[in-house]
Amino acid sequence: DTGVSQDPRHKITKRGQNVTFRCDPISEHNRLYWYRQTLGQGPEFLTYFQNEAQLEKSRLLSDRFSAERPKGSFSTLEIQRTEQGDSAMYLCASSFVSIYEQFFGPGTRLTVL
């Protein structure tokens, strides 16, 4: 399977704990995006990378959130001191720089108790 993969698919945690999600993009894609989707809403942009550089972060991304893409391949999204409002589906997408279609992974469903 050469699509975008995300791990884990589901995560249940207690409020105040830290969680980390991983995304493996399509291997030739140099752009990687993170989105968050809550019930009844469309995905909302969080941040994106071009190769290993993080080029933009949404104001939705509070200081408790951090993302990395250390070698321009896979990416991680960490949430520190989780809150119940962080419960959502976290989606990763990848694309080429010059091609505007983004291809999404299956998402990680986070539930904060």
Place this chain on the structure above:
Amino acid sequence: DQQVKQNSPSLSVQEGRISILNCDYTNSMFDYFLWYKKYPAEGPTFLISISSIKDKNEDGRFTVFLNKSAKHLSLHIVPSQPGDSAVYFCAASHTGANSKLTFGKGITLSVRP
């Protein structure tokens, strides 16, 4: 501030008939538009896209129409099939910037056999 609006939350059509899904946008900087299909517990799947320099793009049973002056686009599916039942998201992008996608809230399409 909802920059991409899908005002109808749901649509039900008979198998074999045409499905028309509408989308409006407010940001005149958007110059690339995409439709995604989403099944429960999966990530969005890219369907079809259109650049602002075109007014129509067709791919098999799917056609997207763009009316720039009205800031309106629509997705036509003909003939509709039961397997088309899913949530459809309209998304828009400003390709001169970071190409992040701004999504509408989605439309749930049900195709009745």
